[in-house]
Amino acid sequence: MKALALIATVITGILLLYGTRDFPAWGDPQSPANRHLSPYYIENAVAETHVPNVVTAVLGDYRGYDTMFETVVIFCAGMAVASVLRRNKS
Amino acid sequence: MDGMLQEVVAKYNYWIYVVLMMIGFYAMIGKRNLVKKLLGMNIFQTAIILFFVSTGVKRGGGIPILDKYKVLAEGIDPTQIVNPLPHVLMLTAIVVSVSVTGVALAVMQRIHREYGTLEEDEILERISE
Amino acid sequence: MIWQLDLLILLLVVVCALATITVKDLLSATIIFGVYSFLMCLLWAEMGAVDVAFTEATVGAGISTVLFIAAILRTNRRSKD
C-alpha cells in the first residue's frame, strides 16, 4: 500500500517537473501573468478608490463577490462544526 | 553548460514547490492516521498557495502599498510593483483552508467518539464487524 | 530579493515538511507544522506579499495550531505511522 502511494506520488511529481519546463523564468516582469490584468489595478486602483493598499482595494471593491462568499464559507463552517459536535441537551 | 545553469537559476523555486507538493500528497494517500492526512492536506495547500504567489513576483519589485499623493500626481510604472492579483486570490484560499481544517477536526472528533480510534484500518475493521 | 536567504528558507521548509509527516507523536507534528507555517510566512514576506504573510502568521501559525492541539488532546496523541 505504501509502495503504491510512493509510486503514484513520484509519477505525479515527475509529470509536474516536466511541466515546469514551459514556465517563464522565476521573477520575470514580462511573464503572461504579470502583463494581462494587474497593470490596470496598479495604475488605477488608487485614483479610483483612494486606498493606498492595492490588495485591500482589489479585495473589497473590484472583487467584492469573492470576499462576500468567503465570509459565507466561514459562516457555514461555524454552523457545520456546531451541528456536528453539539449534543442534544434535553 | 552555461544554458543549463541559467535554466537551474530560473527554475529551482518551482522544483522545490513540486517537492513540497509531493510530500503533502504522499501524506494524504500513504499515511493511515487521519490527523496526519489533514496535516498533509495543509502542506499541499500551502505549496499551491506558494506557487500562485510566486507567479506574481517581479525581480526588484516593491510591495503593493503605494504612496497616495505621489501616485495621484505623477502616476506609476506597473513593472516596479509586484502583481497584487495572486495575493488577493490566495488570501481567500487561506481563509477557506482554515475553515476546512476546523470542519475536518470536528468530523474527526465525531469519528473518535463513535469508534474510539483515528487509525484508518482499525476504523474499517470496526465498520465491517 | 536575496537568493541565498531564499534558498536557505526553502530548504528549511522542505525539512520541516518531512519532519511533520514522519514524527509519530502528533503533538510534536503539530508544533513542527507551526514552525513550517512561520517559515512560509517569512518566505511570502520576502516575496513582497505582505498581506498574505500577515494572514498566514495569524491563521496558519496561530489559530490552526491551536485547533489542532485542542482536537489532539480530545482524541489520541499517538499515531502508528
Added chain:
Amino acid sequence: MKQRLERATGQHPGDSPIIKTSVRLLVPFVQLFGLYVIVHGHYSPGGGFQGGVALGASFILLALAYDLKTSIRHFSEGANAVLANTGALIYTGVAALCAVMGGLFLDYSALDKLIPLGPIEWRSFGIFLVEVGVGLAVMSIMVSLFWDISSGGEMDEGL
C-alpha cells in the same frame, strides 16, 4: 480536559499565577491591536480578516490560560451568535443597499445619494464598512470553532 492532560503528562498543567497575570495584562492590548489592524487596513497590511482573527485570538488566549467558563463569561454564547450573524449581515446589507440606491450590487459609489461625500470617497468608505463586517463575523466564528472543538461540543470544561 485538565484531568486528561494531567494523566498524559503526570503533572498539573497551566495553573501558574504568572501565566494568569500576564494573560490578564496582555488581553486588552491584543484586542486593541486587532481593532487597529481592522481600521488601518487601508494604509498598511491587514484588513478585516486578520484583525478579526487577532480579536478572536484574545478570547482563545483567555480560554487557554484560565478555562472555558471564563472565556464564555466574558463573551457569551448568545452574543457570539448575534455578532456572527451581524457581521455577515453588514456585508450583504451594504451590498444590497447599493443595489437599492440605484447602483449595481456591491458598487459603493451608489451610496453617494444617501450621504453626499463624493463617489470616490464612498468607495473608500464602503470598503471600510465591509471590512468591519468581515472582522465581526470572523472573530465570532473563530471563537466558536475553538469552543466547540476544545470541549467536544459540551461547552462546560475546555482545554
